[in-house]
Amino acid sequence: MKPSHETLVALIIHEYQSLVEVGMMAEPDTPLSADTSLDLATGAISSLGLIQFVVQLEKALEENLRLRIDLSSSQVLAATPNPFQNIGSLASYILSQHP
Amino acid sequence: MSARGSLRIYATFTADPLANLLRREWSGESFEFSVAPFNGVAQLYDAPAPEAGEREREFLLVWVDPAFVVADWETKPIEPADLAAFRQLLHQQSGHYHAIFVPTLAPLSLRHESLLTQFSPKSGRRYRIQKLNTLLAEVIAEMPNVYLLDYSAWVAGDESYVAKTWYLARQPFHLDVFRRAARDLSTALRFLTGNVKKVVVTDLDNTLWGGEVGEVGLDGIRLGAPDPVGEAFVDVQHQLKAWQEAGIALAVCSKNNAAAALAAIRDHPEMVLREDDFVSLQINWRDKAANIQQIARDLNVGLDSIIFLDDQPAERDLVRSLLPNVVVPDLPKDPCDLPLALRSIRELQVLDATTEDREKTRLFQMETQRTQLRQSYHSVSAWKESLQLRVAFEPLTETTLERAAQLLNKTNQMNLRTRRMGPAQLWKFSREPGVEAYTIRVTDRFGDYGLTGLLCVRCEGPTCNIEDLLLSCRVLGRGVEERLATFIRETWPRSALHFCFRATEKNKVCETFLAEHFAVPPTPVDHPNDLG
Numbered sequence: 001m002k003p004s005h006e007t008l009v010a011l012i013i014h015e016y017q018s019l020v021e022v023g024m025m026a027e028p029d030t031p032l033s034a035d036t037s038l039d040l041a042t043g044a045i046s047s048l049g050l051i052q053f054v055v056q057l058e059k060a061l062e063e064n065l066r067l068r069i070d071l072s073s074s075q076v077l078a079a080t081p082n083p084f085q086n087i088g089s090l091a092s093y094i095l096s097q098h099p
Numbered sequence: 100m101s102a103r104g105s106l107r108i109y110a111t112f113t114a115d116p117l118a119n120l121l122r123r124e125w126s127g128e129s130f131e132f133s134v135a136p137f138n139g140v141a142q143l144y145d146a147p148a149p150e151a152g153e154r155e156r157e158f159l160l161v162w163v164d165p166a167f168v169v170a171d172w173e174t175k176p177i178e179p180a181d182l183a184a185f186r187q188l189l190h191q192q193s194g195h196y197h198a199i200f201v202p203t204l205a206p207l208s209l210r211h212e213s214l215l216t217q218f219s220p221k222s223g224r225r226y227r228i229q230k231l232n233t234l235l236a237e238v239i240a241e242m243p244n245v246y247l248l249d250y251s252a253w254v255a256g257d258e259s260y261v262a263k264t265w266y267l268a269r270q271p272f273h274l275d276v277f278r279r280a281a282r283d284l285s286t287a288l289r290f291l292t293g294n295v296k297k298v299v300v301t302d303l304d305n306t307l308w309g310g311e312v313g314e315v316g317l318d319g320i321r322l323g324a325p326d327p328v329g330e331a332f333v334d335v336q337h338q339l340k341a342w343q344e345a346g347i348a349l350a351v352c353s354k355n356n357a358a359a360a361l362a363a364i365r366d367h368p369e370m371v372l373r374e375d376d377f378v379s380l381q382i383n384w385r386d387k388a389a390n391i392q393q394i395a396r397d398l399n400v401g402l403d404s405i406i407f408l409d410d411q412p413a414e415r416d417l418v419r420s421l422l423p424n425v426v427v428p429d430l431p432k433d434p435c436d437l438p439l440a441l442r443s444i445r446e447l448q449v450l451d452a453t454t455e456d457r458e459k460t461r462l463f464q465m466e467t468q469r470t471q472l473r474q475s476y477h478s479v480s481a482w483k484e485s486l487q488l489r490v491a492f493e494p495l496t497e498t499t500l501e502r503a504a505q506l507l508n509k510t511n512q513m514n515l516r517t518r519r520m521g522p523a524q525l526w527k528f529s530r531e532p533g534v535e536a537y538t539i540r541v542t543d544r545f546g547d548y549g550l551t552g553l554l555c556v557r558c559e560g561p562t563c564n565i566e567d568l569l570l571s572c573r574v575l576g577r578g579v580e581e582r583l584a585t586f587i588r589e590t591w592p593r594s595a596l597h598f599c600f601r602a603t604e605k606n607k608v609c610e611t612f613l614a615e616h617f618a619v620p621p622t623p624v625d626h627p628n629d630l631g
Contacts, residue, residue: 022116022119022120022123022274022277022278023116023119023120023122023123024116024119024274046115047268048113048115048116048268048270051264051267051268051270052116052264052268052270052274055261055263055264055267058263072263072267
């Protein structure tokens, strides 16, 4: 069954938070939500942090929702609109890849 | 405020997650963690030494792929000479840093390994890695401030490797590997920066044996085979015995019927620990916090050097709340899990005994006798007189070097500037022109306290800089400070004395000593005191 947008946002937040807890992501100023930015240009996330996040999220998607997706390919990174704008846009992109 | 210390990480892969985890664990403490640029470990061959003032508290981690040590390790037999360049690198850096950590070698990329021939001396990768690590251990053994850490304790099979982060970012490990590495490094760093535990205070019922001896008597407690729970408690006692042999003093704190408990300790055939193994036995109905404070007073140790073991969560909570400096680990409910839980107490995983450590129990037992004697005298001066104190100042030798370096790194209270140096650094310093280094040995009517102090002085013309001055807390307050002051005055009678005092959170005792004996006023951190 296709997961809801809310379920995906919750899963992404969970993975993000787990990296905050090990110091791989900066502690956010506001509670994590669909609006939390994933844009490297903001400086809140390092490139290594984003890679770690993407790899961890791919694994969580497969294990929890049986969704297989490659989020680190050049196609994803070049997609318009940018899937990594924020947590909500990433959830929307994942859903769009699993109609 | 300057950092208490720092760890610089050099690796042949992306090691930033390790630094992040360490920063998180040490948040709020003035310790810095940094990572050299990716694959910058080769720079260590040419790296300049850290600034002189910094290196005393600087640590280095060198975590490399086997190919960095021996480029063609997979294709040709490994000889000791193959490690010459890496040995040179470590040797050079060991003079610059307080300590260096090197994880054992393991390939960072997964390649085929035959199930049947991986340990074949001809071609087995595992065989070669094992040989490399054996040779590395021999190389490192020559350098007393370089420590080989067991990388295999951080990995759990292929699940510990994440191929995608390796290909994307040259980061080969699951974060759990870094978590375990950070845990071990933190434990080692805390130990090497002076956070040393000295006493384990243990409960009796359901901690050293099963059951309540006051209820079931000597014959009813569970201790020894064939009862599996009894066997677990024997292993618990063996663990405590091993700590004791590595220099930890053992004490008992138990709400119990003293006669029944002592009968079990003295007469139960399966007891590993006997009365003589304990430096203090507080078996009574007082609250345990009060008993632990009594033990600390009797042994002349700080509460922060004590670990308390008790099976009862309520007793653990009481001690945690009343004595927050005492380490109180949680213990499992099932006695069969106790031996492993004890083995996992981080503060005790770093023990490495010197001869003096192995005699700690005897030394602490003498201290208890002294304290009891003190209570029988009406004046402190009469008690000091009765001790028949003898204090010997002897030049530092290679024989006393290890113990002297250990003291330098453990002593916090009576320590002029809390400068930390490994044996190699201390020896090098003591051989510098104008430097005189003395060890201080104390004995009294109860016996030998052992080597309990260090004095390092650098004389240049009419000036003598007292660079290191430290005494173990167990000889304070009984006349040794007065003898030390007299020795300094009589040995350099015509010199202008400069005390390189550096105030810390813990060395108020030293500040008081300087004020009382040399009229040195308190001064800001990192500025030597002058005394004409």
